[in-house]
Amino acid sequence: MTKRVMILATNGFEQSELMKPKANLENAGFETTVVSLEKGEIKGWDQKDWGESVTVEKTVDEIADCSGYDALLLPGGQMNPDVLRMNERAVAIVREFNMAGKPIAAICHAPWLLAEADLVKGKTVTSWPSIRTDLKNAGANVVDQEVAEDGNLITSRKPEDIPAFSKALIEKLGATADKSAMEAA
Numbered sequence: 001m002t003k004r005v006m007i008l009a010t011n012g013f014e015q016s017e018l019m020k021p022k023a024n025l026e027n028a029g030f031e032t033t034v035v036s037l038e039k040g041e042i043k044g045w046d047q048k049d050w051g052e053s054v055t056v057e058k059t060v061d062e063i064a065d066c067s068g069y070d071a072l073l074l075p076g077g078q079m080n081p082d083v084l085r086m087n088e089r090a091v092a093i094v095r096e097f098n099m100a101g102k103p104i105a106a107i108c109h110a111p112w113l114l115a116e117a118d119l120v121k122g123k124t125v126t127s128w129p130s131i132r133t134d135l136k137n138a139g140a141n142v143v144d145q146e147v148a149e150d151g152n153l154i155t156s157r158k159p160e161d162i163p164a165f166s167k168a169l170i171e172k173l174g175a176t177a178d179k180s181a182m183e184a185a
Contacts, residue, residue, distance in 0.1 A: 002029065002030065002031050003030050003031070003071070003173050003174075004031045004032070004033060004070055005025050005030050005031070005032050005033070005069065005071045005072070005073055005169075006032075006033050006035050006063075006066070006069040006071070006073070006093075006097075007021075007022060007032055007033065007034045007035065007072075007073045007075065008035050008060075008072060008073070008074055008093060008094070009035075009036060009074075009075050009080055009084075010036050010037050010042055010083050010084055011042050011043050011079065011083070012043070012044075012045050012077050012078070012079025012080045012083065013042065013045065013075045013076070013079075013080040014044065014075055014076045014077035014080070014107075014108055014109075014159065015044030015045060015046040015077075016046075017075035017077065017107050017110075017159060017162065018034075018044060018054065018075035019044070019052070019054075020159075020166070021073055021075070021105070021162060021165060021169070022034075022073070024163075024166035024170065025073070025166065025169070028175050029175065030070075030170075030173065030175075033057045034054055034055065034056055034057050034058075035056070035057065035058045035060060035062075035063060035093075036056040036059060036060070037059060037083075037084075037087055038056065038059060039056055039059055040055075041053040041054060041055055044077070045078075045079065060087065060089040060093060061089060063089075065096065066096045066100065066102070067100075069097075069102070070173060071097075071102055071103040071104070071105065071169060071172070071173055072093070072094065072097040072102065072103070072104045072105070073169065074094070074104065074105065074106040074107070074111075075107060075108070075110060076106075076107045076108020076109040076110045077108065077109060078109050080109070081109045081112040082109070084113055085112050085113050085116035090113070091113065091116050091117050094114065094116075094119070095117045095118075095119070097152075098117065101151075101152055102152060103152050103153075103169060103172040103173065104119075104152055105154040105155075105156075105165065105169040105172075106153070106156075107155065107156040107157070107158075107161065107165050108127065108128045108157065108158055109128050109130075109131055111125055111126075111127040111140075111155050114135075114153065114155075115134055115138040118138070119153065120135055120138045120139060120140035121138060121140065122140075122141070123153055124141045124148050124150040125140045125141070125142060125143070125148050125150065125153060125155040126142065126143050126144060126146075126147070126155045126156060126157050127142070127155060127157060128157060128158060129144075129157075145157075146161045146164045146165075147164045147165055147168045149168055152172075154169055
């Protein structure tokens with residue numbers, strides 16, 4: 001049976017941090033589902049301007065529970081996790097994955113959602129530099145490295161970390177990842 005990964009995002013997601021891990025997961029044989037706050041499409045942010053759009057396959061309100069998914073991917077971007085952490089159902093989804101012990105992979109600013117869901121206390125995580133104080137204030141042990149893994153949490157700092165970030169999630173899901181085949185930013 002194919003393993004399924006939920007990608008939780010909204011407008012303003014960092015384009016490379018959704019598109020590249022999504023492609024890497026699909027190339028490794030996993031099924032991905034983009035979940036957002038509203039139906040239709042969400043638009044990425046590509047460095048200094050709006051980028052490509054992706055189709056929303058389900059809304060957070062259509063997710064009764066997370067049992068049909070094996071992992072959660074949280075792309076970064078400054079706007080995306082800031083909006084998502086204000087939505088009760090989006091935060092509840094993050095908590096549900098954690099309570100089930102399923103992998104949660106968050107890159108760049110996305111660990112804001114982990115802090116909002118109260119999941120970082122006592123955990124070792126990494127992130128984009130500007131939110132590290134927020135993570136420390138939420139009780140995390142913050143490190144500056146390509147990937148930090150602590151239990152079911154996988155975190156990375158920036159688009160350049162995408163190959164290692166994708167590899168860590170793919171391996172956590174029980175597959176072998178060919179790092180040389182991973183798409184970078």
